[in-house]
Amino acid sequence: MHTPICDDLGIEFPIFAFTHCRDVVVAVSKAGGFGVLGAVGYTPEQLEIELNWIDENIGDHTYGVDIVIPNKYEGMDSNLSADELTKTLQDMVPQEHIDFARKILADHGVPTDDSGADAFQLLGWTEATATPQVEVALRHPKVTLIANALGTPPVDMIKHIHDEGRKVAALCGSPSQARKHADAGVDIVIAQGGEAGGHCGEVGSIVLWPQVVKAVAPVPVLAAGGIASGEQIAAALALGAQGAWTGSQWLMVEEAEQTPVQQQAYAKADSRDTVRSRSFTGKPARMLRNDWTEAWEKPENPKPLGMPLQYMVSGMAVAATHKYPNESVDVAFNPVGQVVGQLNKVEKSATVIQRWVQEYLEATNRLDELNAAATA
Amino acid sequence: MHTPICDDLGIEFPIFAFTHCRDVVVAVSKAGGFGVLGAVGYTPEQLEIELNWIDENIGDHTYGVDIVIPNKYEGMDSNLSADELTKTLQDMVPQEHIDFARKILADHGVPTDDSGADAFQLLGWTEATATPQVEVALRHPKVTLIANALGTPPVDMIKHIHDEGRKVAALCGSPSQARKHADAGVDIVIAQGGEAGGHCGEVGSIVLWPQVVKAVAPVPVLAAGGIASGEQIAAALALGAQGAWTGSQWLMVEEAEQTPVQQQAYAKADSRDTVRSRSFTGKPARMLRNDWTEAWEKPENPKPLGMPLQYMVSGMAVAATHKYPNESVDVAFNPVGQVVGQLNKVEKSATVIQRWVQEYLEATNRLDELNAAATA
Numbered sequence: 040m041h042t043p044i045c046d047d048l049g050i051e052f053p054i055f056a057f058t059h060c061r062d063v064v065v066a067v068s069k070a071g072g073f074g075v076l077g078a079v080g081y082t083p084e085q086l087e088i089e090l091n092w093i094d095e096n097i098g099d100h101t102y103g104v105d106i107v108i109p110n111k112y113e114g115m116d117s118n119l120s121a122d123e124l125t126k127t128l129q130d131m132v133p134q135e136h137i138d139f140a141r142k143i144l145a146d147h148g149v150p151t152d153d154s155g156a157d158a159f160q161l162l163g164w165t166e167a168t169a170t171p172q173v174e175v176a177l178r179h180p181k182v183t184l185i186a187n188a189l190g191t192p193p194v195d196m197i198k199h200i201h202d203e204g205r206k207v208a209a210l211c212g213s214p215s216q217a218r219k220h221a222d223a224g225v226d227i228v229i230a231q232g233g234e235a236g237g238h239c240g241e242v243g244s245i246v247l248w249p250q251v252v253k254a255v256a257p258v259p260v261l262a263a264g265g266i267a268s269g270e271q272i273a274a275a276l277a278l279g280a281q282g283a284w285t286g287s288q289w290l291m292v293e294e295a296e297q298t299p300v301q302q303q304a305y306a307k308a309d310s311r312d313t314v315r316s317r318s319f320t321g322k323p324a325r326m327l328r329n330d331w332t333e334a335w336e337k338p339e340n341p342k343p344l345g346m347p348l349q350y351m352v353s354g355m356a357v358a359a360t361h362k363y364p365n366e367s368v369d370v371a372f373n374p375v376g377q378v379v380g381q382l383n384k385v386e387k388s389a390t391v392i393q394r395w396v397q398e399y400l401e402a403t404n405r406l407d408e409l410n411a412a413a414t415a
Numbered sequence: 416m417h418t419p420i421c422d423d424l425g426i427e428f429p430i431f432a433f434t435h436c437r438d439v440v441v442a443v444s445k446a447g448g449f450g451v452l453g454a455v456g457y458t459p460e461q462l463e464i465e466l467n468w469i470d471e472n473i474g475d476h477t478y479g480v481d482i483v484i485p486n487k488y489e490g491m492d493s494n495l496s497a498d499e500l501t502k503t504l505q506d507m508v509p510q511e512h513i514d515f516a517r518k519i520l521a522d523h524g525v526p527t528d529d530s531g532a533d534a535f536q537l538l539g540w541t542e543a544t545a546t547p548q549v550e551v552a553l554r555h556p557k558v559t560l561i562a563n564a565l566g567t568p569p570v571d572m573i574k575h576i577h578d579e580g581r582k583v584a585a586l587c588g589s590p591s592q593a594r595k596h597a598d599a600g601v602d603i604v605i606a607q608g609g610e611a612g613g614h615c616g617e618v619g620s621i622v623l624w625p626q627v628v629k630a631v632a633p634v635p636v637l638a639a640g641g642i643a644s645g646e647q648i649a650a651a652l653a654l655g656a657q658g659a660w661t662g663s664q665w666l667m668v669e670e671a672e673q674t675p676v677q678q679q680a681y682a683k684a685d686s687r688d689t690v691r692s693r694s695f696t697g698k699p700a701r702m703l704r705n706d707w708t709e710a711w712e713k714p715e716n717p718k719p720l721g722m723p724l725q726y727m728v729s730g731m732a733v734a735a736t737h738k739y740p741n742e743s744v745d746v747a748f749n750p751v752g753q754v755v756g757q758l759n760k761v762e763k764s765a766t767v768i769q770r771w772v773q774e775y776l777e778a779t780n781r782l783d784e785l786n787a788a789a790t791a
Binding site: 040041042213214232233234240241242243244245246247249250264265266268270271273274275276277278279309310311338376377378380381400402403405406407409410412413 | 416417418589590591608609610616617618619620621622623625626640641642644646647649650651652653654655685686687714752753754756757776778779781782783785786788789
């Protein structure tokens with residue numbers, strides 16, 4: 040599965056692993072793939088610590104950092120500093136939403152402690168708060184790729200990253216968005232189908248991938264959404280992608296920080312147990328359906344706020360996911376794609392990479408044998 | 416792309432074309448694929464006429480017939496005859512729904528004539544009304560496959576079809592439904608992802624197909640949902656399917672009966688212009704979004720009824736689609752999958768088959784070259 044993008048980035052397999060766990064980044068890159076650390080939620084200082092740790096443990100391998108600057112978010116037209124913007128946004132969150140969120144948690148016996156909107160800092164999610172994260176990332180030479188998870192990165196930021204000798208990637212859910220990325224100078228377009236975990240559109244991967252490949256050629260495309268096996272990578276490459284951008288699988292590896300309760304929930308779920316919900320981030324994101332996501336769907340309840348306001352409300356549920364994993368099992372934030380139905384056990388990251396390579400070869404051999412039989 | 420299923424059915428390419436037009440059935444089978452006529456909407460007498468015409472024009476080739484018997488529908492537990500059931504169901508349609516449907520059409524300047532619930536016969540859609548269609552199909556020896564579009568066919572019907580020496584296929588949207596099909600004796604399972612036009616589930620093809628292949632092995636699986644090119648067929652075969660079940664493409668061929676207005680609507684649409692809506696059949700089906708589908712989504716309006724009641728309401732819009740194509744453009748029934756975004760022109764059916772075969776070879780060659788480069 041060696042494609043030109045492997046040579047561009049100096050990696051063995053075009054398998055990109057998005058994760059919030061530094062251990063997974065290291066394990067994947069050392070196994071021949073390319074680990075990408077999701078920076079959202081880290082202060083610049085925390086991010087510096089994470090990247091230092093990765094640098095020390097990853098050897099000669101390289102890795103990426105993923106940031107979140109949506110094309111549209113509350114407060115995006117203001118010229119406020121990160122701190123001012125955070126305060127302004129905190130004041131915009133209706134008390135009704137905070138009270139409703141606290142009630143959902145209380146009804147499930149989850150302590151809400153002192154979690155109001157004011158307890159949450161804006162760590163990423165906007166240009167003002169993501170830019171310092173980019174600055175941190177650029178101080179680390181082994182970071183060879185910076186990806187934006189939502190929208191086209193600002194052109195100044197793209198130029199700055201290029202000037203530092205790194206590549207820029209951006210996710211998209213339509214060929215028109217992909218074209219905007221390419222026109223802005225993005226080096227790698229990630230076409231993410233509606234099967235994906237986290238923020239995603241509605242068009243399925245099998246339809247979206249080839250449309251994006253054609254829309255931005257010769258810019259290389261990575262396929263995302265619905266990939267957690269080597270045969271799914273073979274399908275992506277058959278459709279013209281140069282590699283796979285994957286996420287859900289890396290929640291189910293030994294190196295991940297997921298709690299056992301979360302991993303059990305993922306292992307138990309089938310592919311129909313996810314939902315595209317605005318209840319955590321304010322934009323549609325795919326996750327396990329549970330009492331939290333259902334509560335925000337009911338017509339009589341408050342509607343989710345926009346991004347990033349809703350996160351100031353849902354943050355207390357996210358915090359509870361980590362602090363009270365057992366109590367919060369039915370209200371936890373469990374972002375994952377539809378491939379969750381094929382994730383039934385926890386493996387080592389290196390084992391996953393080896394398995395995918397093997398499955399890829401089996402799938403392409405299957406096609407070879409069909410062609411050979413047809414011409415025999 | 417020659418797979419074992421080609422030998423089982425005596426066809427050259429495992430390309431199955433679902434269509435309501437007899438001309439398309441003939442053109443596809445003669446070009447080496449396998450045409451399948453959708454029987455819903457035909458009286459047994461009309462169906463007999465269509466199949467006679469196909470028999471006379473298809474030469475030595477074979478074809479299939481597709482029926483609709485959902486696993487759940489209004490009135491399914493009654494022992495009524497087809498006529499009694501139709502009358503009973505007509506009486507169950509609330510006048511409010513008829514009035515609302517008439518109003519939508521009138522607001523768009525579409526004549527509603529004498530179209531009430533009583534104007535519609537139940538042609539297919541239930542076991543009682545689909546069984547006579549199966550009897551007609553079995554009188555035609557060139558019909559070698561009977562497929563059920565919704566749910567597992569009744570076991571008696573499967574046995575009857577087998578006794579007549581024909582094969583049975585059934586569509587599914589989950590591995591558990593696929594397993595039920597296989598356990599009931601279905602010969603070919605069609606795994607249909609959420610990208611598909613018409614009735615479909617929510618799990619994307621890239622995730623669903625390999626799950627179904629594993630769930631029913633060694634029963635052969637056809638991939639459906641999101642296929643309108645040879646590279647998409649290559650992806651399906653890489654994921655273990657033995658062929659492709661396709662529909663949307665055949666709306667955009669010269670042999671199809673679609674009106675120019677409909678074909679223009681399909682050509683103009685991109686992949687985000689479809690919606691899964693219950694507004695025509697009562698079960699979620701994918702179609703172009705328009706004023707009709709939107710009207711049935713609004714919270715203040717009547718909710719769609721169950722299957723087959725909703726069709727007794729929507730039938731007047733379907734009739735208008737054919738009778739007043741220009742007036743009804745914004746309220747017409749335009750079932751189509753997300754691949755509509757890649758359908759921009761009307762081709763000959765034989766040209767489509769040839770193009771797909773060529774694209775398939777290009778896609779598999781691309782994979783060969785990657786493997787060759789990696790081992791060089």
